[in-house]
Amino acid sequence: MNTTLTISTHDAISAVPAADWDRLAGGNPFVSHRFLAALEDSGSVGRGSGWQPLHLTVEGDGKILGAAPLYAKSHSQGEYIFDHAWADAYTRAGGHYYPKLQCAVPFTPATGPRLLSPDPAIRQALLSGMAQIAGRAGCSGAHITFCTEAEAQEGAGAGFLPRVTQQFHWLNRGYGSYDDFLAALSSRKRKAIRKERARAADFGGTIRQLTGDDLRPEHWDIFWQFYQDTGSRKWGRPYLTRAFFDCIQQTMREDILLVLAERDGQPIAGALNFIGADALYGRYWGCVEDHAFLHFELCYHQAIDYAIAHGLARVEAGAQGEHKLARGYEPVEIHSLHWVRDEGFLRALADYLDREREAMGQEIEALADWTPFRKG
The missing domain is CATH 3.40.630.30 (Gcn5-related N-acetyltransferase (GNAT))
Incomplete structure (x- = not known):
C-alpha cells in the first residue's frame, strides 16, 4: 500500500461520520455508530464513568479506511474478560496499570469485529496505532476484548497476546x-x-x-x-x-x-x-x-x-451461567488480545496465558460432555 496513512483518535463517536463508521462495521449492532452514540449521548460512558472514548480511525486519500471502538480506562469494570489480578500484580511490582486502553464495546460481552476494515494492512495499522497511542498517553497497554477468532490470530502476529475464555451459545x-x-x-x-x-x-x-x-x-x-x-x-x-x-x-x-x-x-x-x-x-x-x-x-x-x-445462526446469551447447558446452549471459545508496554510483565503474561489456554481447552471439553444432546 503506497497511500500515506493517518491515525487519529476521537473523543466522541459523533466526530466520525456515521456513514463512514457503519460502512466498516457491518451488521453487528454493538459496533454500530448508533449503539456507541447511545452510550455516549446517555452519559453511560464518558466523564466520570471510567470509560473515556478515544475512538481510533485510519485515513488515507481523504477517506476513512479503518476504525476501532477504543476507550481509555481508569478501572476494569464492565469488561467481562477480567484482568483484576493482572492489575494487582502490576501495581505490586511498582507499576501503574491504569490508565489502560480498551478496544471493546462497553458493558457488552458479545463477540464481534473490533478492527473495522476489510483490508489486512489497515487492521495491522489499527493494532500498531493502539500501541503507539498507549505509549503517548502513558497507558500501561492495550486490550482488545470479545474480538473475532480471525482478529485474534492477526493480533498474535502483531505482538499482542491471545487469550481464550468461554461462553455458552445456542447453535442453530x-x-x-x-x-x-x-x-x-x-x-x-x-x-x-x-x-x-x-x-x-x-x-x-x-x-x-x-x-x-x-x-x-x-x-x-x-x-x-x-x-x-x-x-x-x-x-x-x-x-x-x-x-x-x-x-x-x-x-x-x-x-x-x-x-x-x-x-x-x-x-x-x-x-x-x-x-x-x-x-x-x-x-x-x-x-x-x-x-x-x-x-x-x-x-x-x-x-x-x-x-x-x-x-x-446462533443465540449469544451473555456471560457466565452453566445452567444454560441444560437448555441446549454449548460452550464456545471467546477471544481477546492483550499487550502491555513493560517487556518483563509481557513475558510473564505470555507464560500465564499459555497455561490458562490449555486449562480452558480442557474445561470446554469437559463442559461439552454435559450438553443435553443425544450422544453419537
Missing part, C-alpha cells in the same frame, strides 16, 4: 422448528425442557415478543425497573443510565427484541435482546414478580424460538 443446526431442536436432545432432557416451559407458562399471563414499531417509550419505563432490580442485586450499581433506553428507542428499534411477560395487562418481567445479521444477543433481564422458570423461558427458550423463526 438448521432446525425448522423448536420441536426439531428438541428432537436432537436426549429423551430425558427433552422431557425436562418441555416440563420447564409448561411450568413457566403457568405464571398466569401471556408472553409477547416486541420489535420495531411495536416498541413504545412506555415499555422502557417498566424495563428500567427490571434493569435496576437485577443490577442492584448483581453488581450494586447498574452501568447504563435511564436515558440510554430512550436513545435506543429512537435509533435502534429495528435492532431490538424485547420479550415481555404480562399479567393482568401489566408487564412483570422482561428480557432485552439485540438482533444481529446472523445472531440474537441476549443482554438484560429483570422482573418485579418471581415465577418458577420464567427467567429461563424469557431469556433462553424464547430466544431460541426467535432465532429458529428468523433463520439466525
Whole structure:
C-alpha cells in the first residue's frame, strides 16, 4: 500500500461520520455508530464513568479506511474478560496499570469485529496505532476484548497476546422448528425442557415478543425497573443510565427484541435482546414478580424460538451461567488480545496465558460432555 496513512483518535463517536463508521462495521449492532452514540449521548460512558472514548480511525486519500471502538480506562469494570489480578500484580511490582486502553464495546460481552476494515494492512495499522497511542498517553497497554477468532490470530502476529475464555451459545443446526431442536436432545432432557416451559407458562399471563414499531417509550419505563432490580442485586450499581433506553428507542428499534411477560395487562418481567445479521444477543433481564422458570423461558427458550423463526445462526446469551447447558446452549471459545508496554510483565503474561489456554481447552471439553444432546 503506497497511500500515506493517518491515525487519529476521537473523543466522541459523533466526530466520525456515521456513514463512514457503519460502512466498516457491518451488521453487528454493538459496533454500530448508533449503539456507541447511545452510550455516549446517555452519559453511560464518558466523564466520570471510567470509560473515556478515544475512538481510533485510519485515513488515507481523504477517506476513512479503518476504525476501532477504543476507550481509555481508569478501572476494569464492565469488561467481562477480567484482568483484576493482572492489575494487582502490576501495581505490586511498582507499576501503574491504569490508565489502560480498551478496544471493546462497553458493558457488552458479545463477540464481534473490533478492527473495522476489510483490508489486512489497515487492521495491522489499527493494532500498531493502539500501541503507539498507549505509549503517548502513558497507558500501561492495550486490550482488545470479545474480538473475532480471525482478529485474534492477526493480533498474535502483531505482538499482542491471545487469550481464550468461554461462553455458552445456542447453535442453530438448521432446525425448522423448536420441536426439531428438541428432537436432537436426549429423551430425558427433552422431557425436562418441555416440563420447564409448561411450568413457566403457568405464571398466569401471556408472553409477547416486541420489535420495531411495536416498541413504545412506555415499555422502557417498566424495563428500567427490571434493569435496576437485577443490577442492584448483581453488581450494586447498574452501568447504563435511564436515558440510554430512550436513545435506543429512537435509533435502534429495528435492532431490538424485547420479550415481555404480562399479567393482568401489566408487564412483570422482561428480557432485552439485540438482533444481529446472523445472531440474537441476549443482554438484560429483570422482573418485579418471581415465577418458577420464567427467567429461563424469557431469556433462553424464547430466544431460541426467535432465532429458529428468523433463520439466525446462533443465540449469544451473555456471560457466565452453566445452567444454560441444560437448555441446549454449548460452550464456545471467546477471544481477546492483550499487550502491555513493560517487556518483563509481557513475558510473564505470555507464560500465564499459555497455561490458562490449555486449562480452558480442557474445561470446554469437559463442559461439552454435559450438553443435553443425544450422544453419537
